[in-house]
Amino acid sequence: MxxxxxxxxxxxxxxxxxxxxxxxxxxxxxxxxxxxxxxxxxxxxxxxxxxxxxxxxxxxxxxxxxxxxxxxxxxxxxxxxxxxxxxxxxxxxxxxxxxxxxxxxxxxxxxxxxxxxxxxxxxxxxxxxxxxxxxxxxxxRYPGRGINIRTHEFEVALSFPGEERDLIEKIARELEHRLGPDRYFYDRNYPGQLARPNMDLLLQQIYGERSKIIVVFISGHYQLKDWCGIEFRAIRDIILRRDHDRIMLIRTGDGEVEGIRATDGYVDARRHSPEELAAFIEQRIGELQP
Incomplete structure (x- = not known):
């Protein structure tokens, strides 16, 4: 097509x-x-x-x-x-x-x-x-192919508060270019497939079990958002299992997020372009390739 x-x-x-x-x-x-x-x-x-x-x-x-x-x-x-x-x-x-x-x-x-x-x-x-x-x-090569959101595995999933939507949209566009369709989870790519009951359980599966890397965009806004809290439950389980290579932190603003320590490393989004941030994400994905 x-x-x-x-x-x-x-x-x-x-x-x-x-x-x-x-x-x-x-x-x-x-x-x-x-x-x-x-x-x-x-x-x-x-x-x-x-x-x-x-x-x-x-x-x-x-x-x-x-x-x-x-x-x-x-x-x-x-x-x-x-x-x-x-x-x-x-x-x-x-x-x-x-x-x-x-x-x-x-x-x-x-x-x-x-x-x-x-x-x-x-x-x-x-x-x-x-x-x-x-x-x-x-x-x-494989444009527009359908996926089953309940079973599909992603290279990376993005967890962020709505206040960062403009930045995330730019990063998602760059990931589309670098990785291709359906390789990264961004909610606006799947509006129809996410329109179902128990979406909270589906999101926890995507973040916790079916994404190689989870990128968390941390700020005071993240701490206050209900849906970020739902996603972070799965992320916290990954941290507790000490599977730290699967987590990438990008700070978009000041403020604490419960479960993130002052000694945890992060990329400061305020110092980098969306294209650079997407490149950093691609690098992290590459580290997990066999």
């Missing part, structure tokens, strides 16, 4: 958010089944679409080569949709002629590249491009 974005503006795909008419989103040049599944652009649909690799192309008249990337956010209004995206350097990548040469393989209709739109294609983009000698990043 992949997203195909086509713009008639040659200034598009410079990194700025892209606005498009609502009626041209996941409707035109998209199969009935995919239109029914994703066309409403509700929260669940957007969460899946964000996991698909994306081709950002121009209408044929511009003769400009497409770019590769992923959706970071989709904001839906009454008549327009704003797509926030991130581009990744892939060299080599498709030229503008390739979109015509590979029309069948990429499921592109004959006149499709003459129309500004956003389509979703039921095509294994990685396989098609591999046959052309084009290698995509590792995260693009």
């Amino acid at each position: 992949y997203n195909l974005f086509v713009s008639g503006n040659e200034e598009s795909w410079n990194g700025d958010p892209w606005n498009i008419e609502r009626g041209r989103c996941v409707y035109e040049y998209t199969s009935d089944a995919l239109r029914d599944r994703y066309g409403k652009l509700d929260q669940a649909a957007i969460a899946e679409l964000k996991r698909f690799p994306s081709v950002f192309a121009y209408e044929s008249g511009h003769e400009r080569s497409p770019k590769f990337g992923m959706i970071r956010d989709v904001i839906v209004r009454q008549v327009e949709v704003r797509v926030v995206y991130e581009l990744f350097d892939v060299d080599p990548f498709l030229g503008f002629e390739d979109l015509n040469t590979l029309r069948f393989e990429l499921d592109i209709a004959k006149m499709e590249m003459y129309r500004t739109h956003w389509a979703v294609k039921d095509v294994d983009l990685t396989a098609v491009l591999n046959a052309q000698g084009i290698a995509l990043p590792g995260w693009a």
